[in-house]
Structure formats: structure tokens, C-alpha cells
Amino acid sequence: MSQDCVKFAPLLSATERDLPAAEREAALGHLSGCEACQARLADLEALHALVGPAVMARANAVDFSNFADQVMAKVGSTRQPFWTRLFARRGTIAALLAPALAAAALLLYLGQGSTGGEEFLADAGDVDIESEGHDPTVIQTSDGPVVLLGDDTEET
Amino acid sequence: VRAILLGAFVLALALPAVAAAPAIPVRVRILKADKTPPPAVDPRLEDLRPQLANLAYQKWDEVDRRELPMEFGKDVDVSLPDGSKLTLRVLSSSKDNVTFKVGLAAHKTQSSLTISKDQRIVYQVVHEKNGVAYFASIRPWPAP
Secondary structure (H helix, E strand, O other), rough: OOOOHHHHHHOOOOOHHHHOOHHHHHHHHHHHHHHHHHHHHHHHHHHHHHHHHHHHOOOOOOOOOOOOHHHHHHHHOOOHHHHHHHHOOOOHHHHHHHHHHHHHHHHHHHOOOOOOOOOOOOOOOOOEEOOOOOOOOOEEEEOOEEEOOOOOOOOO | HHHHHHHHHHHHHHHHHHHHOEEEEEEEEEEEOOOOOOEEEEEHHHHHHHHOOOOOOOOEEEEEEEEEOEEEOOEEEEEEOOOOOOEEEEEOOOEEEEEEEEEEHHHHEEEEEEEOOOOOOOEEEEEEOOOOEEEEEEEEEEOO
């Protein structure tokens, strides 16, 4: 094997796009005048002709239609802890948080708003008096209302 | 389904806190008012003086005092000197105001009064007789 063969033999399996133009020209020039390298190239082409279709044939023979199912089956076979699976799902977290936030909002609303057994919202100073046979009087002061019963026809 | 059940569980934990509204401490005092001079105000009624000054009574005495933990919507009866009853109920409470229902069955009178939390209600509960009448003062969250 000459020095040129040592240099150009590794390039025999390269494609045209793998080599710069100058190097490709040099390789072709050596190949045209070197019978040994021509023989090596013929062997390589023969090998590719045999191996390529064989590999493609094997690949085509494999059924990938249920590939995804097989992968998921292997993933699913290693079950994670409940809480890990639970919080890995956004939908689950939203379902948990929604009522909790609703309850918190309700608490906040009731804490700031009205509480009690009856729906009755009024402002300070609101007075509503119902009386039979009397005429009550209300005196509003800064400290609160003063209510006088008024005349009582039964006692006067 | 599991998520919905857990959500309902969280809500169930929160709801009792909402339902269990705390009782409101209310101080109810029964006052005897007398038109007979000289003027005198029981020292225990000093905080009521601005309200009492609007009335034509000379003497004011505290004859009874109750510290009542009142629950929303529940009636509390207070006995009055003439044998009748004053019926109180907390109708509602907000951040700043409280609404009381005041009932005097003997006088067929029923009122709802809303006051701010630093105010008190002075309410005549027994008609004047021989210059003497009785009042009730109602104060939520009284100062100790």
C-alpha cells in the first residue's frame, strides 16, 4: 500500500458531499491510476449492495404500529405513589383548589360582610319600630339612639 | 372522581367554620330614671351620660346588669322591674355595625335598631309612673 493509498483509501466510502472539492478531485485522480484502490472501492460497493437492503428488510419487518402502546405499558408498570400521581395532574390540582378557594373566598366575604342567622343589612342609625297603641320617639345621638315609648293609652 | 371527593372534603372542612359564627358579648343594663330632683347620675352610668342628658329625668340609677353572650338569631329575655320582659336578638353583624331586635311584648312594641360597634342603645322599657321610668341600655362588645 503506497503512501497515497494510505491517504486516499479511507475516503473511498465517503460521498461526494462529505469531501471538499479539491480533496475529492485528488481522491478521484488517485483512484483512476490505482488498481488496489479500485478493487477496494469495488468491494465496498458490493458490501453496501448486500448490507443496505438486508438492513432495510429487517427494519421493514418490524411492526411499529403498537410501539407507543408497548412503551406506555412499560411506563405504567412502575406505579408511582398516589400523591405523586395526583399532583402530577393539573386537572386534579385545579379540582382540589377550586372548592378550597371558593370556601376561602366565602370565609373572607362573611368575615368582612354581614353575619348572622337572618339576612339583614343596615347602616348605623337605621331604626324601625312597630308598636300598637304607642307613638315611640327616637332621639339620635352620636353615642347611639334613645328610644322613648311615648304615650300609653292604657296607663294614662 | 377522587379529585371531586377530595374537593368536597376540603369544602366540608371549611363550612363548619362559616356556620359557627361566634356569639357577641352584649352588656344589658336596666336603668331607673326619676324626675325628682336633685340631679344625680350613678357613676356606673357615666358612659351613658351624653345620651341620658337628652332626657328630662334628674336621677339615674343602675338597677340591674347582665353580660350576655348573644348568638345570632336567638332571643334572650331580660326580666324588667314591672314583671314584664325585654326580648333581645342579634339580627346581624357586619364589620362596623350590629343590628338588634328589641321586643317589649307587654307594650306590643318591636324594633330593629342598627348601631355602630362603639355605640349603645338606650331604650325605654317601662312607662313612666309617678315620675319614675325604666330604661335598658344595650351595648355590644362592652369595654371591660
